[in-house]
Amino acid sequence: MSGVNSNSRLVITGGTLFDGEKERDNPGLLIADGKVAGLGARVRESHAAQTFDATGCVISAGFIDLCCNLREPGNGQKGNIASETRAAAHGGFTTVCASPETSPINDSGAVTHLIQERAASSGAVRVVPVGAVTRGLKGELLSDMAGLKSAGCRLLGNGSRSVGNARILRRCMAYAETFGLTLMFSPENQALAADGYAHDGQVTTRLGLLGIPEVAETAAVAEMLLLAEETGVRLHLSQLSCARSVDMLAEARQRGIPVTADVAMHQLAFTEESLASFDSRFHVRPPLRSEVDRQALIKGVESGVIDAIVSQHLPHDTAAKQAPLPATEPGLSSIESVLSLGLELVERGELSRSRLLQALTTGPGAIAGQSARLDEGAEADLCVFDPAQHWQPSVSALVSVGKHAPVLDRSLPGRMRLTLVAGQVAWRE
């Protein structure tokens, strides 16, 4: 850690400033007492004990991740709150929503409190626990939703698992609506996904892998949208992977259904072809789909139909990925490369930088109930990255316990230079 602390004053000069909406030249940013204390002409370097020269860099509101696995409590060999929040800070994230899929599962206020305490003592960034919507994530019985809410959960979900049937899903929604909770689901029809682990398409046909058809997602999206319309619950569809899901989402929004959505960065950057040499890193769920799907998802982000980009960070120990592809566990160690992969999309002209940054800040912020604006008086949650400088996500460069990052063998744009959470240094190069 550097000498910057909450009592000192820091001025960031140079570069551009993305305040959550727009990017403009940095007029000078004064941080004091953990807050944005001044912007523009009134900020003089003499105000500060320290200055940070951000020439050539982007100073952005801190990124907010709606879907992240910290692996604590319970999975120490795959990661913990200290290691994975530091990895998050390296990725520019200042808030992560922690999946309820821990051991024990976060289906009670007691587990929520445990996570909050561990985050307060060892976390490098803000941790927002997501509660389980069904007990033990089994998809059978309701969790103590009111108890989770009073412990501080605003978002409830079922992790990577499906809720058993439509009747239970409908009751989850009706009960959550009672308390104004937002439900977050990764839509997958279990019967259609069956034993699959890869997109049912060209690559599975060629390699003889077990496919998950698109309809496993789209059928679940349709069901969830209809149930959300009926119950009035705020629904968040997480980790979409199919072009048709984006169409259905857009239509539902036009009808006024209160639904939001996110997509994992790897769905925007890779396709089913990543599995062509049985590379187990790209065994993810939902699976990487076709190029048509990838392009539709990017368009969904660009048009705003998809609100947020998530990391879907799922760190593993090496043994979990050292086996024939079907026997490996799904998930990427992705949180440190989200921005860099996004900047590659920007460089290729596939996505605008403003939408990329909005989908990492204000988009997810609105869903998680976190402000992501760098206005005067706001919490000083921000990151400073150099979009033109490259870094190589090697095993030694990665902070996460999980070393199965999507890119390992080449350099990526977007070096993270500084991440502040409430004015405190969470990452500094």
Next chain:
Amino acid sequence: MTATDPSPNHLQLTRDGQLRHFLTLDGLSRELLTDILDTADSFIEVGTRSIKKVPLLRGRTVVNLFFEPSTRTRSTFELAAKRLSADVLNLDISTSATSKGESLSDTLLNLEAMASDMFVVRHSQSGAPHFIASSVTPGVAIINAGDGRHSHPTQAMLDMLTIRQNKGGFEGLKVAIVGDVLHSRVARSQIRALNELGVDEVRIIAPGTLLPRDVEDLGCTVEYDMKRGMKDLDVVIMLRLQNERMEGALLPSEREFFRLYGLTEDKLALAKPDCIVMHPGPINRGVEIESSVADGPQSVILSQVTNGIAIRMAVMSMAMGGQMAERQYRQTHTNQEARA
């Protein structure tokens, strides 16, 4: 973790394009496939001698690593290795280490410690031989003896040898593959080999539930009606139907399958008169093929088995040759570096 090169060839070929593993037919050229067939032809003669041995793998240890039970494939691999004068170790892993909770990586480390030169791998999971080839120490050759639904390259090559023996070549041929393509590693390898070797048409004959998604992309046409599909055929390859297909609601009954897709004398009469009948075995008489057809004059099913030994000898000797060439390359390279 494997490299990100999507082609399998960085793994199975040497710098100068020789085989060093034999994992899949994807990416292998017509020249290389023909080379395998020609080499196998030269080994067929060995099988007719009174002393059926050549010393190509003398002093080498070949481990048959079968994670899935198999009688025919394993015994032909064993015979092939023995005819090449190798020492052979048969390990039936499905009943030993892995069922005691040992991981595949750990099993391999133990076997490598026994200084083996070649693993012949059969595994129920697609991609297992790729995984093994990408994690073993350099110098050990991996031969795929069938992985999941992915690939069974020696089976497909012995089928190609059988076709060439009976038809003289591949040009202009119309070949049908009938039955459960969805679950078949054999069919995937056959479609690939037939396309590379230049047949006129590969036709899949099966109901919709037994077809992989967009199967045409593999290089074949699809026909639901077997009677229409038999027209003008030079070769018909029947696939084995597993009993459990009924349980997964893929088919209503064996009886209905046999009526629609079983090869009978009546249906065979719709093909060209010299159409040959093939089956990778073991056959289910009365399910996918009528006994009188399986044993009939157009059936070449038993010569497939004989050819299997020759193909496996060819592939094993070629892969070992590739590994030797690599080793030599590495040695000269290190020597040069040492001198420099």
